[in-house]
Amino acid sequence: MFQHRILNIAFYSISLVAIVALLWWLMRDPTSKFTESLPGLDKRGVADTVSENVDIGKIFETNNLIYKEMTESWSRFRGNDYDNISKSQVKLKEKFGPKGPDIRWSIPLGEGHSGAAIYKGLVYVLDYNEKEKADLLRCISLSDGKELWKRGYHVTIKRNHGMSRTIPVITEKYIVTMGPRCHVMCLDRLTGNFRWGLDVAREYSSEIPFWYTGQCPLIDNDVAVIATGGKKALIIGISCETGKKLWETPNPEGWKMSHSSIMPFNFGSRKMYVYSAIGGLAGIAADGPDVGKVLWKTAAWNHSVVAPSPVCMPDGKIFITAGYGAGAMLLQLKGNGSNFTINVLQQYLPRFGLACEQQTPVYWEGHLFAILPKDAGSLRNQFVCVDPSDCKKIVWSSGQSTRFGLGPYFIADNKFFILDDEGTLTIAKPSVAKYIQLDRVKVIKDGADAWAPMAIANGYLVLRDSKTMICINMNI
Amino acid sequence: MENNPKNSRREFIRKGSRISLLLTLGAVGGFSARNITHEKYVWQIDPFKCTQCGRCATSCVMTPSAVKCLHAYDLCGYCDLCGGYLKPDPNKLSTAAENQLCPTSAIQRKYIEEPYFEYVINEDLCIGCAKCVKGCTSFGNGSLHLQIIHRICLNCNECSIARLCPSDAISRVRASKPYLVKGSFTNDAKG
Numbered sequence: 001m002f003q004h005r006i007l008n009i010a011f012y013s014i015s016l017v018a019i020v021a022l023l024w025w026l027m028r029d030p031t032s033k034f035t036e037s038l039p040g041l042d043k044r045g046v047a048d049t050v051s052e053n054v055d056i057g058k059i060f061e062t063n064n065l066i067y068k069e070m071t072e073s074w075s076r077f078r079g080n081d082y083d084n085i086s087k088s089q090v091k092l093k094e095k096f097g098p099k100g101p102d103i104r105w106s107i108p109l110g111e112g113h114s115g116a117a118i119y120k121g122l123v124y125v126l127d128y129n130e131k132e133k134a135d136l137l138r139c140i141s142l143s144d145g146k147e148l149w150k151r152g153y154h155v156t157i158k159r160n161h162g163m164s165r166t167i168p169v170i171t172e173k174y175i176v177t178m179g180p181r182c183h184v185m186c187l188d189r190l191t192g193n194f195r196w197g198l199d200v201a202r203e204y205s206s207e208i209p210f211w212y213t214g215q216c217p218l219i220d221n222d223v224a225v226i227a228t229g230g231k232k233a234l235i236i237g238i239s240c241e242t243g244k245k246l247w248e249t250p251n252p253e254g255w256k257m258s259h260s261s262i263m264p265f266n267f268g269s270r271k272m273y274v275y276s277a278i279g280g281l282a283g284i285a286a287d288g289p290d291v292g293k294v295l296w297k298t299a300a301w302n303h304s305v306v307a308p309s310p311v312c313m314p315d316g317k318i319f320i321t322a323g324y325g326a327g328a329m330l331l332q333l334k335g336n337g338s339n340f341t342i343n344v345l346q347q348y349l350p351r352f353g354l355a356c357e358q359q360t361p362v363y364w365e366g367h368l369f370a371i372l373p374k375d376a377g378s379l380r381n382q383f384v385c386v387d388p389s390d391c392k393k394i395v396w397s398s399g400q401s402t403r404f405g406l407g408p409y410f411i412a413d414n415k416f417f418i419l420d421d422e423g424t425l426t427i428a429k430p431s432v433a434k435y436i437q438l439d440r441v442k443v444i445k446d447g448a449d450a451w452a453p454m455a456i457a458n459g460y461l462v463l464r465d466s467k468t469m470i471c472i473n474m475n476i
Numbered sequence: 477m478e479n480n481p482k483n484s485r486r487e488f489i490r491k492g493s494r495i496s497l498l499l500t501l502g503a504v505g506g507f508s509a510r511n512i513t514h515e516k517y518v519w520q521i522d523p524f525k526c527t528q529c530g531r532c533a534t535s536c537v538m539t540p541s542a543v544k545c546l547h548a549y550d551l552c553g554y555c556d557l558c559g560g561y562l563k564p565d566p567n568k569l570s571t572a573a574e575n576q577l578c579p580t581s582a583i584q585r586k587y588i589e590e591p592y593f594e595y596v597i598n599e600d601l602c603i604g605c606a607k608c609v610k611g612c613t614s615f616g617n618g619s620l621h622l623q624i625i626h627r628i629c630l631n632c633n634e635c636s637i638a639r640l641c642p643s644d645a646i647s648r649v650r651a652s653k654p655y656l657v658k659g660s661f662t663n664d665a666k667g
Contacts, residue, residue, distance in 0.1 A: 037572060037573035039568070039571055040571065042570075042585040042587045042593060044587045045587055158590075158591065158592075160591055160592075161553050210556055211555070303565055304566060305557060323615065324559060324615050325563075325564020325565045325615075326564070357615075374615070375564070375610075375615070
């Protein structure tokens with residue numbers, strides 16, 4: 001009897017303990033000591049990008065108007081034909097030899113990545129002068145590096161991986177620049193006389209891209225074509241002569257401005273502007289009565305930072321890429337007139353095929369050439385070639401011992417010129433079969449962040465790192 | 477002089493004791509001096525060789541790992557879009573968990589002024605997985621990097637992560653300079 005009672009007590013006690021333990025376990029919140037990661041913990045402030053009144057074109061200084069006029073030009077971002085290939089017949093060195101590069105001049109610049117445009121013996125670069133707090137378009141003699149004049153405006157730019165970013169566009173008559181905070185300035189080419197200015201961020205409620213805009217403006221038939229993004233428009237066309245807005249492309253989706261530049265493209269009996277915005281990719285009618293109309297668009301390509309510009313190929317393929325893990329996309333455009341369709345052929349992460357972070361690939365002999373980004377696995381920072389029929393299949397790479405960085409590359413006199421981050425210039429023979437290196441020489445002492453696109457005219461190669469611009473005589 | 481065997485034995489013991497004491501003192505002094513002057517070595521990661529493979533988080537005998545992320549502030553760009561803090565191609569540049577790269581939220585993001593943000597490592601939460609280091613190295617200035625923290629490290633004779641490191645980034649360094657910190661504050665680093 002006693003034994004039975006003991007057993008009962010033990011049974012009920014254990015049951016009670018078990019129930020209490022179960023209740024405690026059920027009621028206990030194992031995440032009670034966790035700290036939630038919610039938006040806004042960084043206490044982000046509101047960016048003020050429009051309150052500063054900028055008097056565009058106010059500053060003008062002239063030093064000297066004597067220079068040696070030349071015949072050739074590299075008039076805009078990616079050269080005269082938007083393909084980063086010089087068509088000049090001037091023969092260039094393929095090796096520097098024991099004397100090294102023939103550096104004609106070297107000038108200090110404000111920290112940044114703005115590249116040069118060259119027009120008939122004059123170099124134009126949009127510099128930021130930190131001391132004066134001003135965007136300044138500097139006009140420099142190509143032959144000796146002496147400054148002829150500078151025109152600009154006071155604007156506050158904080159150092160953010162450099163300050164300047166863009167390349168001016170030059171025609172016989174006009175120059176159009178776009179500053180880091182999206183101030184557009186139009187001048188007379190030769191004299192630097194101010195024509196008109198436009199504060200894009202203020203007028204179009206545009207959001208200035210991270211690290212300031214890298215968009216290089218375009219002049220097409222004396223019309224400045226600017227991607228604004230924002231609530232009011234996607235792209236606008238402005239008369240260079242008068243500064244009057246001629247057309248604008250509506251932007252109902254509110255796509256934002258990217259670092260990418262507008263690329264003209266002739267396809268399906270239409271001339272169009274192809275633009276890779278933050279939000280999507282679009283083709284805009286570039287002529288005719290429907291100029292400014294969206295001919296096609298796709299939101300399949302949507303990444304938070306896009307720097308390279310679209311590469312448009314004759315068969316309607318469009319290759320677009322971006323950094324920061326985005327990878328690349330190959331699209332096929334079909335149609336003509338005003339009926340176009342766009343389809344995605346390939347989309348992949350950077351470790352699975354051709355991709356770039358900052359520079360735009362070069363299309364040559366039916367192949368694409370580019371430097372892969374750092375997150376491209378074992379091929380990181382290598383110069384590679386792909387056939388656009390399959391951008392995931394690398395035809396050749398420069399090899400483990402020949403890596404580059406975020407620097408530019410282009411073709412002139414059937415030679416690739418490739419600049420790495422530290423200012424080492426590589427000359428390679430373009431080939432769709434293999435990588436053929438001709439020479440590799442350090443051209444900027446203590447170079448750093450040499451990311452600006454290069455320019456060449458009359459055999460004079462103009463390039464820069466973050467603080468210095470140099471001119472190398474490449475003539476044989 | 478009378479030869480006293482008792483005094484002689486006592487004298488012998490006394491002298492023997494003195495000599496033994498002197499020898500002991502000499503040995504202790506010698507060992508102490510050796511310990512003071514002899515250079516010791518500790519394990520450390522060369523951040524320029526590290527390939528951010530992630531093995532430091534799982535192969536260290538300590539749990540969590542003695543390997544932690546350090547931040548070289550003088551190299552940092554203080555970017556809004558930080559490749560070390562945010563997942564690649566993030567939806568938004570916010571502190572929401574779904575946008576953070578760190579699996580333990582060990583990086584605190586603080587707004588300084590437009591357009592700068594500061595990133596601070598919470599060492600207690602860091603597990604040394606190197607995800608942030610990979611992001612920072614791929615897309616930024618490489619200011620985030622891994623180091624073995626010596627107040628946590630047991631300094632094993634055979635370091636288990638050094639044995640597995642695919643890039644031979646871990647080696648013994650002099651204990652007098654126990655850190656290989658990037659940036660200009662190398663000498664100020666304390667374990």
